Amino acid sequence: xxxxxxxxxxxxxxxxxxxxxxxxxxxxxxxxxxxxxxxxxxxxxxxxxxxxxxxxxxxxxxxxxxxxxxxxxxxxxxxxxxxxxxxxxxxxxxxxxxxxxxxxxxxxxxxxxxxxxxxxxxxxxxxxxxxxxxxxxxxxxxxxxxxxxxxxxxxxxxxxxxxxxxxxxxxxxxxxxxxxxxxxxxxxxx
Amino acid sequence: xxxxxxxxxxxxxxxxxxxxxxxxxxxxxxxxxxxxxxxxxxxxxxxxxxxxxxxxxxxxxxxxxxxxxxxxxxxxxxxxxxxxxxxxxxxxxxxxxxxxxxxxxxxxxxxxxxxxxxxxxxxxxxxxxxxxxxxxxxxxxxxxxxxxxxxxxxxxxxxxxxxxxxxxxxxxxxxxxxxxxxxxxxxxxxxxxxxxxxxxxxxxxxxxxxx
Numbered sequence: 001x002x003x004x005x006x007x008x009x010x011x012x013x014x015x016x017x018x019x020x021x022x023x024x025x026x027x028x029x030x031x032x033x034x035x036x037x038x039x040x041x042x043x044x045x046x047x048x049x050x051x052x053x054x055x056x057x058x059x060x061x062x063x064x065x066x067x068x069x070x071x072x073x074x075x076x077x078x079x080x081x082x083x084x085x086x087x088x089x090x091x092x093x094x095x096x097x098x099x100x101x102x103x104x105x106x107x108x109x110x111x112x113x114x115x116x117x118x119x120x121x122x123x124x125x126x127x128x129x130x131x132x133x134x135x136x137x138x139x140x141x142x143x144x145x146x147x148x149x150x151x152x153x154x155x156x157x158x159x160x161x162x163x164x165x166x167x168x169x170x171x172x173x174x175x176x177x178x179x180x181x182x183x184x185x186x187x188x189x190x
Numbered sequence: 191x192x193x194x195x196x197x198x199x200x201x202x203x204x205x206x207x208x209x210x211x212x213x214x215x216x217x218x219x220x221x222x223x224x225x226x227x228x229x230x231x232x233x234x235x236x237x238x239x240x241x242x243x244x245x246x247x248x249x250x251x252x253x254x255x256x257x258x259x260x261x262x263x264x265x266x267x268x269x270x271x272x273x274x275x276x277x278x279x280x281x282x283x284x285x286x287x288x289x290x291x292x293x294x295x296x297x298x299x300x301x302x303x304x305x306x307x308x309x310x311x312x313x314x315x316x317x318x319x320x321x322x323x324x325x326x327x328x329x330x331x332x333x334x335x336x337x338x339x340x341x342x343x344x345x346x347x348x349x350x351x352x353x354x355x356x357x358x359x360x361x362x363x364x365x366x367x368x369x370x371x372x373x374x375x376x377x378x379x380x381x382x383x384x385x386x387x388x389x390x391x392x393x394x395x396x397x398x399x400x401x
Contacts, residue, residue, distance in 0.1 A: 034251060034254055055254075056257060060258065125238075133242070149239075149244075154201075154206050172204075176200060188234070
């Protein structure tokens with residue numbers, strides 16, 4: 001049995017136990033999917049604090065609706081949809097989208113090396129790419145984030161967002177075309 | 191796959207093509223510089239997107255999990271608590287909602303019974319005359335009850351009683367086809383309203399679950 005299959009079986013067991021009310025099992029699911037849920041929301045909304053808050057809210061909603069979860073969709077896909085909705089809900093409740101630049105702590109995680117000037121250029125480049133993604137329409141942004149950053153397949157994205165496969169493909173194509181046009185010079189330099 | 195890559199380049203990049211389609215795409219890309227350039231552009235974009243780091247400076251895992259547990263407990267306490275009166279009212283409303291279909295079924299059965307008895311009364315010679323005699327002895331009945339056995343409903347608003355009387359609903363056991371039809375339409379309307387309400391509640395519950 002492959003490692004992937006063993007992990008899937010373990011997770012299925014955790015989900016079953018959690019559905020029976022086992023909080024320990026649910027806590028384990030939270031540990032497993034915490035980073036993914038936070039990052040999906042972060043990529044969608046651009047605010048790490050909001051992302052953590054939304055991810056916590058997503059886990060609470062997931063617990064409340066766990067009896068309705070059907071294994072036909074991967075747990076991760078199901079959770080990510082809840083997380084994206086929670087993030088967008090929190091974002092809408094804010095009076096205006098915070099003009100949050102990537103924090104210094106985030107940018108300090110960039111690989112070291114090179115001159116100061118190169119470092120500044122890289123930071124600026126990262127910020128431009130981040131903003132370009134945040135400016136995409138929500139539907140296209142969600143598909144792009146799930147594909148590029150979480151590696152979900154088209155089918156998993158369709159299940160997560162409850163949209164047809166064709167819509168996944170058209171939104172992804174649109175998102176990539178938009179980003180290519182907007183970041184043309186940077187794309188050429190890569 | 192002779193068409194240019196615009197429609198399939200993303201699927202090719204994401205490994206979503208089947209082996210046969212991949213072979214065709216590879217052949218086309220070998221021969222078409224335009225599509226090769228498009229592929230390289232997409233690959234460069236993907237590399238650029240990967241340069242953006244994930245969220246940093248997050249809470250420690252243990253703290254995050256503990257906070258989820260606390261928020262969950264708090265949410266469940268709020269849900270469980272609440273004014274006992276409100277919960278009793280809610281239970282009563284819910285019971286009434288669940289019993290509504292049974293009540294509508296009984297009402298339908300009642301109307302059908304009255305229609306059948308009205309037909310039987312009509313078949314018995316002289317029965318209509320007897321009913322009119324009974325009605326004429328009580329001057330307090332509504333004018334619409336003159337043709338049959340009248341019933342008075344003093345609690346109902348006057349306009350409503352006039353309308354009900356107009357359609358002969360007070361003429362129990364002497365209903366005509368129109369009266370029965372009106373009654374069934376009314377019950378049908380209530381049933382449809384209950385079904386619509388049930389569907390809306392169901393949709394809201396599904397929407398909540400998905401969110």
